[in-house]
């Protein structure tokens with residue numbers, strides 16, 4: 190499998206941004222504005238470890254563009270985080286917010302660390318240290334963080350507590366993805382997966398495939414992958430393949446998803462409990478109707494795009510398909526629902542959480558899901574319509590829809 194190259198991830202994002210802006214009739218000045226974040230902060234965070242020694246961690250926060258409103262995006266804890274990755278992810282957040290028509294620009298953060306090797310106390314001190322380091326740059330009306338890879342509601346709780354201490358008043362709107370008792374929204378934990386499932390349903394409709402017995406392969410069994418496997422299983426589809434970092438399981442008769450979820454650990458791994466597994470590479474090219482990459486970047490590449498047997502790919506992960514592979518699968522007639530559309534459920538419900546924090550009045554889960562459904566479907570229709578009308582692939586269509594609002598706002602503000 191191709192190694193993750195964050196430079197090329199950023200470069201390919203910039204390339205599609207450029208193509209989208211050109212298609213929309215904008216000039217090079219707008220491309221120059223949009224292809225990099227407006228602000229990028231690198232911080233060094235000293236943390237006292239349990240053995241008494243101090244370890245210094247490097248963290249980042251990128252704010253892509255705040256022409257529309259405050260920036261918004263998650264913080265990931267991962268050993269492979271780079272500045273380029275955080276930049277690319279902040280641009281994708283702008284696109285997601287644009288597609289969902291949220292009053293935000295994109296932001297993103299990350300810390301180079303391995304939470305799997307850190308104690309609870311060390312993680313708390315790192316989370317609080319990060320907030321102290323970026324506190325000048327973030328805030329409920331400036332830039333609003335959220336969970337991402339290997340961060341969760343507990344990390345958000347430490348972060349909101351630290352921020353509230355610094356500001357000397359309770360500031361729930363500073364961060365989303367909080368526990369419900371600290372002002373979290375009902376439905377936030379499953380929002381990304383619910384949104385992906387909504388997009389799978391829309392894609393099935395377009396392709397005229399019945400949901401019942403549709404065969405689904407999901408790569409990644411963490412927050413996004415396990416919930417969406419569960420929802421697809423409950424909806425009557427047949428989840429025939431799942432995987433995690435250690436390997437993959439495939440059964441054409443369908444897997445017992447509730448049992449696998451019960452046995453999964455908190456880092457989304459379960460395949461280590463099985464003797465007979467296949468590799469992630471093998472899983473992606475097994476027979477299925479819908480393939481959902483929900484793990485990491487660069488999984489569908491020019492090396493395997495020709496072998497994929499699905500007729501629909503829905504990208505739950507950020508950046509799982511390269512530009513070259515996008516071209517190949519589109520030419521092969523596979524309907525690709527791109528990441529910036531398919532995985533927008535998380536930021537949409539994060540937006541709902543922020544709205545509820547600002548108004549101090551909280552909605553039922555049904556209300557949240559109904560509003561999510563409305564924004565996701567609207568997004569799908571806009572992207573699919575652009576894809577058909579402008580005769581561009583679904584990724585370029587999504588970028589055109591996603592970047593339009595920020596570009597227009599920047600022009601009204603007189604920035605370009």
Ligand code: NAD
Nearest residue numbers: 339381409410411412413433434457483484506507532535
């Ligand atoms: P997670 O950390 O909960 O789970 C990741 C899963 O991927 C785990 O099962 C892990 O074992 C597996 N994995 C890791 N490396 C792998 C590899 N090399 N090959 C195969 N599998 C591997 O993360 P998550 O929150 O589920 O996020 C997954 C993807 O979805 C990421 O790209 C993330 O950016 C994206 N996403 C998540 C959310 C969200 O709200 N959780 C929102 C938007 C986008």
